[in-house]
Amino acid sequence: MFRFSRGFTQHQNASTKRFGAGFSFIEVIVAIFIMSVMLLLLQAVVRSNVLVRSSKNQGIALSIARNELEILRSGGYAALPQSGSFPDILLNSLPQAATTTLAISTYNAKTKQVSVSVIWLEPGLNASSTVSLSTLITQTGGLL
């Protein structure tokens, strides 16, 4: 249904009486409502795009962190490296400037705590995103 109101020149004199009315308040409200619904829909789609991309990157980051923990576990207690960062073949699948950190601390006399994090800057989001995993690696009774 389309409600059309006549009148673009709104002079209330006899010769132009036909064009007297213009748009009613209700019509303007309805038009604005329809436009804002469309804009909201568009906004939702654009935002969901950012979410899908960030969840995909989160999956990659989780895979990197899991892989690093698995490498450290299978390397054993004695081969644990110093804290710092670690390389991974998948890092360039993440957005630019993705970094990794590896923190190794002493948990007790025969156990070390290992934490790995993958940090990247999601385009479209202001804050950086992080995935962290941590585990304990013992001197005896590990995978070796």
Next chain:
Amino acid sequence: MKKTCHCGFTQHYRNSAGFTFIETIIVVALSVCMMIALGSLLYSFNSISSFQQASLQSSGSASIILREIESLAFPANAILQTHAFSSASYTSSSTALVLEIPSIDSSGNTIANTHDYAVIYSVGTNVYRLLEANALSARSSGTKKLSSTINTLSFSYDNTDITQASIVTVDVQTQSQVKQNILYDHRNEQIKLRNY
């Protein structure tokens, strides 16, 4: 399109005037503009959602392959050079992985001296997992298709003698096509056999 004048039923002389040609033209032009805007909005909704679906599908299937290989390789006690399954014989290589897994009963305890055998292999863009369980085992035999969007699947081992290897590195690349764009998803994980 039904057009009504809002100017009231009492003012019959206004209704009798009808619309001028210019008014009609403007209405038609505005409607066309609205239709085009709505149409392009719908089109972009549609293409964005199919892009997202493909992207999630490709990363999801890469994860499914890795989780499935993990679930078989973690409990495995050896990588076999070759094993004759009832349907065919498979050989471990850079494109296939044959595993020997201790059988488990329904409560998860291992059964001595019985083994289940599993192979993960790709045919074209499909990846399959074939499991042949011992009669006593709680695992169920069968072939399962893990993915149909594989680009490359490769295995590398920590020992040139595959039977001596205890660590396998799995490299998976899946792809999905959305119109002209091809989306890739790359995963690379190392898995150590816990029962080696």
